[in-house]
Amino acid sequence: MLSGLYSAAAGMAAQQQRIDGVANDLANASTTGYKHVRVGFRDLLYNAQGGSAGPTVLAGAGAAAGFIGRSQEQGALQTTDQPLDVAIQGPGFFQVKRPDGSLALTRDGSLRLDSQGRLTTSDGNVLQPEIAVPRGTSADQLSIAGDGTVRAGAGRALGRIELLTVRAPDGLQPLGGNLFAANAASGTPTAAGNDSTLRQGTLEGSNVDVGDAMVDMIDAQRSFQLASKAIQMQDQMLEIANQVKR
């Protein structure tokens, strides 16, 4: 029968996936350190139509969309003046230990001090390597330098926040809660270069551009509609074919 019905349906499914991505981005337009998804499109198999058609006449099977990773664009830095808000400028991630003991990467720099005086993320994942603040030191006394060195007042260094990068951030496995796990697809984390610095008293905003996301949504919606028109047309053609014999 008409293979075009299914090609158009595949196109609609691809646009739907794109809308899912845009919706998730818009929902995270204010999430600290969030990176918007990249939706990749590709066309599908081509088969010869056969019959009386020439050998170059092919029926394409439509389109497919998939998430091919995340944008690594820098999000806008927002000044918060909170001593434990630390934004990463440039590539790189903080490394944290999750409650189950596994390591994860994050760019969310809204840090806290836990009951033992250790620096943790807002979800309580302990920053690695551990940096403990002596009892009686308030957060206001802490200073964090661009290279990550943490000091209490003018005193000695308590430790250094280390930044890590991976070769392929697109391959990182999202764990939710702003956390990512390194795996074979992303490469092993290594120390970040000198082009990554820390900014105390600021947070990195989401890199979702609401305007771009809205335009993407409109485009996806209209393309969805176009493909649905093709389905309607094919349906009418089948109807006409059915009426050949009245």
Place this chain on the structure above:
Amino acid sequence: MERGLYIAASGMVAEQMRQDQIANDLANASTPGYKADRVTQRAFADLLLSNTATGQGVGGLTTGVAADRMVTDVSPQPVRDTGEPLDLAIVGDGWFGVQTAQGTRYTRNGQFTAAGDGTLTDQLGNPVLGRNGQPVKVDGSGHVNASEVGVFALADPAKQGDNLFSGTAGGIASGAVRTGALEGSGVDPARTMVDMIASFRAFEAGQKVIQTIDESLHKTATQVASPNGGA
């Protein structure tokens, strides 16, 4: 007489194939670097009819049409900025080379990503080739050097699916690689919709021809030589 039935039917089949191609184009309205197709039709060979009594020629009669060739418009499309370091577009002529299990394939869709070892790959993980024919590497900060990425000339490009084309390689092409940009889809929604309507009406006309011939055949079978004169 009944020859006309098959001629009309061949037209309907050819229009169906055109609709299949249009549906595929519309499905790919957002695929970067997609190249739109066009199905051309060709008439079958003409028969020369002649009067059997006098031998005098009556004229030619085609025996229908067939979808003959699918032509892909590979002309470059406008490029838009995305800001993603691994979104690449070729401004001007040329193709990205991609190493697949079946050999080197070519694409204009530059939505690339990086593998764990830092190799630049396409969406399906095939390494992207540089000017020297070797896979391109992404640097430590996640960027690629646009001048390292190969832009190849390609003769007789043929669609293979997954954004890939095969063809005869012809050295380096003149196009320039731009990072942070993507080439748009070659599908023009307005033109494709008009093509779709035109093809639909041609299909409909084919059906009407079949119905008309069918009516004539019906009259021939039931009225000609009937004792009461077909009343």
